[in-house]
Amino acid sequence: MGPVRYFVLGPARVHTSEGPDGAAVAVGGPRVRALLTVLALRAGRAVPVGVLVSEVWGAEPPADAVAALQALVGRLRRALGHERVVSTEGGYRLDASRDDVDLFRFERLAAEGVRELGLGRAAAAAALLDEALGLWKGAVLADLPDRAAEAARWEARRLDARRGRLAASLVLGEAAPVLPELTALCEAHPLDEPLQALRIRALRDAGRSAEALAAYDVVRGEIVERLGVDPSAELRLLHRELLESEPGAAALPAVRASVGNLKARLTSFLGRDAELGELGEELRSSRLVTLLGPGGVGKTRLSQEAAERVGGGWPDGVWLVELAPVTDPEAVAEAVLGAVGARETVLRGAGAEELRLGEDPNDPTRRLVEHCAGLRMLVVLDNCEHVVGAVAGLVEVLLARCAGVTVLATSREPLGVPGEVVRPLGPLPVGVAVRLFGERGAA
Incomplete structure (x- = not known):
């Protein structure tokens, strides 16, 4: 039959690649098309029997699911050729490359x-995006239950x-x-x-x-x-x-719209002028600075003051990520993704094929890299200590993949990422602390 192409952007179909559109291959009924869809989604990879049964029949598998699956595999082999549906240890594999499947051609062309x-x-x-979008012929994965x-x-x-x-x-x-x-x-x-x-x-x-x-x-x-x-x-x-x-715009005051999500502080900032200046210099020369100190020493406030004062160096904004409410390490990337304004998935200059951060296109780390690629921004990660391992892994990927991103972290322990500059922060001098206490009490 020669080379074939597989289509799952719509009802599952198979065409030979000969001719302008190729000749259609009769695949079979709904269950055979579902089996083909599951295998095509993992083109070139072994799919365990349990996964095939679960995805082909959904919540209602047959009594003898293994035998029923074997019967479907036999029908699909008769349509495609025995050599295209390969038996593996504990499962089956479609002998095809990713680019033989319209779904993955779409992904590549779109990127x-x-x-x-x-x-x-x-x-x-x-032209590329027209070609990618033209591959859609109906509901994606339409044959899966x-x-x-x-x-x-x-x-x-x-x-x-x-x-x-x-x-x-x-x-x-x-x-x-x-x-x-x-x-x-x-x-x-x-x-x-x-x-x-x-x-x-x-x-x-x-x-x-x-x-x-x-x-x-x-x-x-x-x-x-x-x-x-x-x-x-x-x-x-x-x-x-x-x-x-608009007409009359010259009368409008020259107000620069702020970029980022830093909120205005409502109280004065006292006693950290030296640390503030040094922290600003470190942020200009290093891509990862961690402000280190015990709880209550003022790391959060100092980090935000420093970020605001040097924020003009990052045209795509200063973004504060408050990690204190995040208790699950696996939720760190999603928290950062939401804080930097990426509520929708947005592809940037780095494509899915290029990133290789995992196969799930909705993986939050992958989406974060896609969002930040090509941007110049400062990300402030506040209160990292209880999820420090997850933060360290994410920061290492972000700095490696996004050359325009700088990170300022606050934590009770270092992140341990290569290139990290650690700045310890001690308590305020007694006189400044007393004055600050008086101001807060009066307020």
């Missing part, structure tokens, strides 16, 4: 397209690719033609801030600035009401640009 967009090559990005979780991850990747394609359209001067698609997507994903920003830019570029301002107000209201937070820095800066482009 390449986003990378081209990041390099300023919008036309090349548009319990597909919701896995399908949701791939739908998120598809939305990433659509965002990238729409962004390329704006660069290519095609704002007006893509507005209907953007509007429909924004209605379906009202809290997707990168998508909302694209629509607002498209309205502006299409000469509809008043509608763009009105759209921002609607988006801001949704985010504040449903999430209890302000819009992202990207949206706030876009809003400012819109205001400045």
Whole structure:
């Protein structure tokens, strides 16, 4: 039969690669298609019998599941050829490469397209993303009985690719033609801030600035009401640009929109001027600084004051991650991901193939690296001591993969990451401590 291609972006199908579209291969009924889907998702890898039974039949396996699976394998072999469904110790393997499966071709093409967009090559990005999105022929993994979780991850990747394609359209001067698609997507994903920003830019570029301002107000209201937070820095800066482009903007005060999530401090800062200056210098020359000291010594306050004073050196913002509420080490990456404003999965310049941080595209460490790749930002990790191992592993990956990221950590023990600069912090001098106590008491 020659080389074949496997399709799971829609009902499972198999085509020979000969001819423009290839010839369709008759696979069989729903269970055979489900088996093919499970094997194609792990192309080239052995899949245990237990996993195959669970995913092919879901919550209702047959009485003799092993025999039933063997019968399905026999039918699939008759369709594809015995050599393509290989018996392994305790399971079976589809003899195919990842690029033989449309799902993984989509992933590769989408990553390449986003990378081209990041390099300023919008036309090349548009062609790659069109090819990637054109592979979708229906609901992903449609033949699996319990597909919701896995399908949701791939739908998120598809939305990433659509965002990238729409962004390329704006660069290519095609704002007006893509507005209907953007509007429909924004209605379906009202809290997707990168998508909302694209629509607002498209309205502006299409000469509809008043509608763009009105759209921002609607988006801001949704985010504040449903999430209890302000819009992202990207949206706030876009809003400012819109205001400045309107007639009469010259009368507006020159206020720089802050980037990041540091909150204004409501009390005075006393007695750490020397430490503050030294910490600022270390942050300018080192990519990982850990402020070390016992509880209550003032590490949190000093770290935030230092971050605010040197924050101008990081154009993509200063982001505070409060780790005290995080009790599960496995939740550290997700906490950092949420704090830096990556509520939606966003592919940056580093593609999935390039990162190799794990096969799950929704893995929080992988998503964090994708979000931060190409950005220049300062991340403040506060109260690391109770999850220090997980923090150390995450920081090591982040610094290795994201050259523009600097980390300031506060902890009762060092992270132990190569290149770490440790700055111990002692108690305040007695006189300063007394004055500070008096101010707080008066307040």
